[in-house]
Amino acid sequence: MVVSQHYVATGYVYDKKTDRFLLIMHKKSGKWLPPGGHLDKGEEPHKGALRELYEETGVQGRIINLLETPDVGAPATAQLPLPFCVLYENISAEIEGEEHAHIDFVYMVEVNFSEALHLRGEEVVLAKWVSSEDIDHMDTYENVKQICRAISSISKGSYSYPA
Numbered sequence: 071m072v073v074s075q076h077y078v079a080t081g082y083v084y085d086k087k088t089d090r091f092l093l094i095m096h097k098k099s100g101k102w103l104p105p106g107g108h109l110d111k112g113e114e115p116h117k118g119a120l121r122e123l124y125e126e127t128g129v130q131g132r133i134i135n136l137l138e139t140p141d142v143g144a145p146a147t148a149q150l151p152l153p154f155c156v157l158y159e160n161i162s163a164e165i166e167g168e169e170h171a172h173i174d175f176v177y178m179v180e181v182n183f184s185e186a187l188h189l190r191g192e193e194v195v196l197a198k199w200v201s202s203e204d205i206d207h208m209d210t211y212e213n214v215k216q217i218c219r220a221i222s223s224i225s226k227g228s229y230s231y232p233a
Contacts, residue, residue: 073160076108077109077173081120081131081179082176083104083181090199091200093200098193103211105126116133116151119177120179135152136221154220
């Protein structure tokens with residue numbers, strides 16, 4: 071069976087000083103997730119991640135890159151921010167009404183931590199900062215836990231790549 075594919079972008083908001091992530095309780099899924107959602111037609115993934123962050127939490131963010139990449143842009147060729155990773159996620163019909171797949175551009179984002187959150191009630195129930203140590207105890211998806219662990223480990227300089 072051919073499954074339709076939707077392009078989405080997710081912004082993992084991370085505070086390196088406290089080793090915490092901003093997660094939202096998403097109404098539709100009933101899970102703790104990083105801010106993110108479907109891209110608008112023609113929208114660049116990094117801009118979609120930042121738009122979704124603002125729409126869901128009311129705060130502006132900035133894409134950051136933990137992994138150093140060369141700047142190869144030229145006057146006629148813009149270089150887009152590199153995602154932290156890109157995931158292919160199977161979405162069940164119970165979550166969004168139809169079985170489909172998300173091609174998820176995952177970014178790491180920093181925000182002004184003193185800026186107050188203004189949650190969007192139609193999508194977000196709650197938001198909270200969660201330490202990397204507490205991620206495993208959250209009601210979320212395994213890939214969210216794995217990404218949080220990887221970001222935290224890389225930020226601390228302790229990540230070891232699989233053989």
